[in-house]
Amino acid sequence: MSKVIALANQKGGTGKTTTTVNLGIGLAMRGKKVLLVDADAQGNLTDSLGFHEPDNLPVSLATVLTKSMLEEPYESDEGILRHAEGVDLMPGNIELSAIEVSLVNTMSRETVLRSYINTVKDRYDYVLIDCMPSLGMMTINALAAADSVIIPVQAHYLPAKGMTQLLQTIAK
Ligand SMILES: Nc1ncnc2c1ncn2[C@@H]1O[C@H](COP(=O)(O)OP(=O)(O)OP(=O)(O)O)[C@@H](O)[C@H]1O
Ligand SMILES: [Mg+2]
Secondary structure (H helix, E strand, O other): OOEEEEEOOOOOOOOHHHHHHHHHHHHHHOOOOEEEEEEOOOOHHHHHOOOOOHHHOOOOHHHHHHHHHOOOOOOOOOOOEEOOOOEEEEOOOOHHHHHHHHHOOOOOOOOHHHHHHHHHHHHOOEEEEEEOOOOOHHHHHHHHHOOEEEOOOOOOHHHHHHHHHHHHHHHO
């Protein structure tokens, strides 16, 4: 049984991407099969894993999500990159901003990412989704796809207060 975990916080720079990379590679070092999904248009996760020009990749998460929305076929490992440290990566880039917009008018708009992940997750023990710093459609999709959520947060008053909104969204 694979476990899908979203790394989310609408606040920026709280350590979502850093946690995704290190948790993912840590799990891989323990012999787990891991897929990291870059659900942030900034492409920081993709960049951190050595793919320094995420916007120039021919296939990314946006590509397969678009095909999924248009009900076009795609290969089950389409776009997935292998990393030397033992994790697989579905890269993300600026094209995800356009997906955010098109999701709004799509049927089952909260579950497009879940449908995609359901087609690949059987090959993995863990799927970690690095979210963008917003509570937009991509983050809602990541929450709907996840079995659990890790919220990296600074242990200060205002960041902790900001977490309340995220917890309400997760509950919904
Ligand atoms: N545990 C930590 N202790 C100190 N600094 C950290 C820690 N984790 C991450 N950082 C630093 O904090 C900065 C932001 O981290 P990161 O990019 O992972 O945050 P993020 O939540 O993914 O940001 P964004 O919201 O833009 O996606 C980076 O410079 C990173 O090196
Ligand atoms: Mg990040």
